[in-house]
Amino acid sequence: MDAVEAIRARRSIGRLGEPAPSHDDLKVILEAAACAPDHDSLRPFKFVVLEDDGMDAFGKVLADAYLARCEEAGKDPEPAKHEKELTKLRRAPMVVVVCAVRRPSEKIPWVEQRDAAVAAAQNVLLAATALGYGSMWRTGDPAYDPRVRSALGLGSEDDVVGFLYLGTPTDAARKAPNDPALDGLVERYQP
Ligand SMILES: Cc1cc2nc3c(=O)[nH]c(=O)nc-3n(C[C@H](O)[C@H](O)[C@H](O)COP(=O)(O)O)c2cc1C
Incomplete structure (x- = not known):
């Protein structure tokens, strides 16, 4: 699949199954990420891969962060939301x-x-698409929670940009490409 085909084919799939990107494909995907435009070559990013036990352990981090946010806000935690934080990473194998x-x-x-x-x-999403995987970019409250940042080894001045779910969609979950219509999006500057 060439680059434009991958851009047009990429869609977000909420639930993804096995297989996750293979070891070699993950390397291709992360190298694509590392090739992103980067002013002054600062490499101002890092990529943390969650799989298997690491994914479950990180689910506990998300769930504990949820409880801490509730406590800070003086609200009772909702058991269903707590359970969702614990398990939601399992919506994809990686x-x-x-x-x-x-x-x-x-x-x-x-x-x-x-x-x-x-x-x-x-670039992660596009490389994954080009290699035949499904993906979805998610954030939500955990992306902005200092406890989650800290568990990832980030400082208070750093950010979680996204939790990128990767795996393989069932045929039924595959989606048609987005409509690339440009209506109202393009202007030609006229002095
Ligand atoms: C920075 C960012 C964060 C997002 N966070 C979420 C999220 O937490 N939950 C969600 O359902 N969609 C989230 N989305 C949107 C989906 O990833 C997706 O782009 C959107 O549903 C449109 O579907 P498509 O990618 O198939 O066009 C986010 C998108 C971006 C760019």
């Missing part, structure tokens, strides 16, 4: 957490470093 890692630079502002990490995340 999750790649794309993190924006702030590098010291007098020239490149944080917003551009974060943009590079966002571009890396999109």
Whole structure:
């Protein structure tokens, strides 16, 4: 599949099954991420791969963070939401957490470093699509929770850009491409 075909074919699939990207395919996917546009080559990102036991352990981090957020807000935790935090990573056999890692630079502002990490995340989705896998980019409250950041080894100045779910869709779950219509999106500048 060429790049434009992958861009057009990519759709978000909420539940993905086995197989997860193979070891070799994961390397291709993460190398695609590392090739993202990156002003001044700061490499302001890292990728944390969750699978198997690591995924379950990280589900516990998400669930504990949920309980802590409830306590901070003075709200009773909802058992169903707690259970969802524990198990939601299992909606796919692999999750790649794309993190924006702030590098010291007098020239490149944080917003551009974060943009590079966002571009890396999109490269993950496109490379996975090109290799025949399904994917979905998710965030939600855990992406902005300092306890989750800390469990990923991030500092308070870093960000979780997305939890990228990867796996294989059933035939029934596959979706038609998005409509690429440009209506109202394009302007030609006229002085
Ligand atoms: C930064 C970002 C965060 C997102 N977080 C979520 C999320 O937490 N839950 C969700 O259902 N969709 C989320 N989405 C949207 C889906 O990933 C998806 O793009 C959207 O449903 C449109 O479907 P499509 O990708 O097939 O066009 C997020 C998208 C982006 C770019």
